[in-house]
Amino acid sequence: MTTPAAQNPATPETDDAGPADPDAAVAAHHGDPPAEQRAMARAAAVVDRGHRDVLAVTGEERLAWLHLLLTQHMSELGDDTGTEALILDAQGRVLHHAAVAHTAGAVYLDTEAGDGAALLDYLTKMVFWSKVEPRDATAELTVLTVVGPDTPSVLESAGLPVPAAPHGVAPLSGGGFVRRTPWPGKDAADVVVPREEADRWWSTLTGAGARAAGSIAFEALRVESRAPRLHLDTDERTIPHEVGWIGPAVHLTKGCYRGQETVARVANLGRPPRRLVQLLLDAGDEDLPRTGDPVVRDGRTVGRVGTVVQHHELGPIALALVKRSVPADAELTAGDEDRVSPATIDPNSYEADSATPPPGRAARARAKGGPGAGS
Known part of the structure; x- marks a missing residue:
């Protein structure tokens, strides 16, 4: 989304300038980043996040198949429901993070710009004989995100459905969907629409009361919400426990996915480093x-x-x-x-470590009659 007021600083091209801006493809701001942040915190603002890659998985076995690959409990993910999920390597380190929406006979995974090809390649290699069809839907769909306590009223004024918070999803008749999210800020919703209709929906949302905002404001509220972002807040050694993805993106009572052993071991026997x-x-x-x-x-x-x-x-x-x-x-x-x-x-x-040992360690102590046996 590029309007006459939208601005984005030049992407750094040298090492001296620091790492390249991962949001260089979208507007950094629309003239007043602090005011855009205040709108997100106190009313509502809309941000173009159309640089995110979007994948779609269809087929009658889509949930059962994804359940074997993703860290989230997918087999019972209801219609019109969203969540977050990860792909881990064999050592339990995070490779991919995706926002998930299950609606209209498909599971949509939107992820960081540039990550979609690698994620699709992995999913495609894992199809085997399953009745599923993963595909790249980035050219079909784009992501606009409304942030702020007035998000429900903006959606309603724009003629859009208002899914239940925090993870409700509602399909749109012309394609796409609305997905409520618990961050950043007090309320938010991803409005995922056909890419060729992005300009119309941007105008509709700003006309419904959402201030035009850029990635600077969105990132500020994301950091305030302590919501991690892959590649920025993670490195090649990051495991889910370190950044708060246990729960939001990792389900501890399911198994059968790559990296599960590390997740279970840290949850049951120790604490992340x-x-x-x-x-x-x-x-x-x-x-x-x-x-x-x-x-x-x-x-x-x-x-x-x-x-x-x-x-x-x-x-x-x-x-x-x-x-x-x-x-x-x-x-x-x-x-x-x-x-x-x-x-x-x-x-x-800062969440201080509990005095109660992890469940696995406590069980071992009880079995040996050592410290923690009475926990």
């Missing part, structure tokens, strides 16, 4: 840290900077993966070279 936290940055007028920069404590690297944003109320903040041993009140720095900023962990983002 890192945790996702929100950092409050004291950057002042200096350059902000970048994705991939180190988080340092007492001269030692203890983590990795993820998404960095300027929040309209909190100022500069970031998501970061830090070692589990880092305490909530640690004095940290984030960044590298001339962009190092003092940083503190937002205590609201």
